[in-house]
Amino acid sequence: MIELSGLTKRYGEKVAVNDLTFTVRPGIITGFLGPNGAGKSTTMRMVLGLDRPTAGDVRIDGRHYHELKDPLTYIGALLDAKAVHGGRSAYHHLLCLAQANGIPARRVHEVLDTVGLTAVAKKKAKGFSLGMGQRLGIAGALLGDPRILMFDEPVNGLDPEGIHWIRNLMKTLAAQGRTVFVSSHLMSEMALTADHLVVIGQGRLLADTSMARFIAENSRSYVRVRTPQRERLLDVLATAGIAVAPGGGEALEVDGDKAEAIGELAARHQITLHELSPQRASLEEAFMQLTAESVEYHAHDGQPAAGPLPPQGQAQGQAQGQGQGQRPWGSDWRKG
Template structure:
């Protein structure tokens, strides 16, 4: 379990993490989201002792990482997949890690098999693709069979099969009672992987909640309507709290009324409907709404 309490990290005058508190619990996949520069990587680095907090604490199983007697067996982390000696083979890299933590050699073979590295285990890491490097980083994180996993952008560079594999791996590890802390910029994948979400923006926690609650609280449902008589439908459903938008495909997006109300109004006016469907909000929509004013680096859309 990871417990972060009032964590603050400053680099000179720059406040990277500002009084952050949240918990990553066993048996749960906790997703970690935020724009670039939000403080996610700094927070993860503080958990594993790579960054010393200016104030506050970041503990694993109730203790700072540096005080753990067998850290690789307690917490496995993928923070930078390229942090490997490029002249070593994947097998040698994992074997060296195992030797320093008194982990049996058999475990090296196990994680190589778990991560699909069998065919490249004896090849030098310097020749690995980005995706294979990610798999090696995950193998190293799993080496000590830890109860807590920290994975920073683990699907970066993976093909679709690899992305699905990471999702299933995270879910299966949580089902075994492990605490899984995972960051990603792929919202659709995070929605399928995580149980709980922590969102950061400009160094602060913006949300710490279940995905369903985040989506329900941050976004408003709309109803997609398609009709050959849009003007008549507009007259039938117009109201002070009703907003209607035109989509490029000819459909209407209606907010402020439910599908049942729109259907009843159309029926009473004898208006033909070709489509009437509630559009469920997505994690991506909720995230963008929540972080709209928290983006440090914003791109302009070309006109």
């Protein structure tokens, strides 16, 4: 379990993280979302003791990171896949981590097999592609068989098979009762992976809720209806007290989840329907709705922004699977 209480980080006058309080619980995948510059990476760095909070507290299973003996056996993290000595092979990179944390060398072979890098274990990391680097970083996070896993953008550079693999891996970890905390900008993937969401904007907590509730509370759901008997259907729906709005083309839109009621009314009055389709918002739409006022960098769809150009070098708006050979990685190496 990861517990944040009033966590704050300032860099001079800049408040990167502002009084964050939330808990990342075991047994589920918690997605960590926010626009660029929201403070996600800074928050994760403070969890690992890489940055010192200006105020507040963060604990891992009740203790600060620096209080953990052999910390990789408590929490495994992937924050930067490039944080590897390029002259070391994948095997020796993991072996160094294992020796520093009292982990048997045989565990290195197990995690290399889990992430699909056994065939390139003796190759130097500087020759790895971005996707291979991500897999090596994930192997490092898994090395200590920890109860807590934390991943920052874990699918960067992975091909579709790799994305499917890491998604299933995270679900397996959560099903084993582990704490899984993952940050990503890939909304479609987060929608398939996360059970719970923590959303921040400009360093402040915006949401701490289930995936389903987040989408329901921050988006519009409606029913799209098309019929050649438009006026008759409008009369029937009005009589039933169902409000209707014009949609695109000849379609009608009815707010809420009323598809069954509309279908039954149409059947009862012998009205032909060409379309009766519930339209539910995506995670991306709900996220954009909630964070609209918290976006720090705005693009302008190819049109020049009003006002003077920003100073030289200032940041600009940015656009933004189970793998073969995978084996259960939670081995009993501690028993040996």
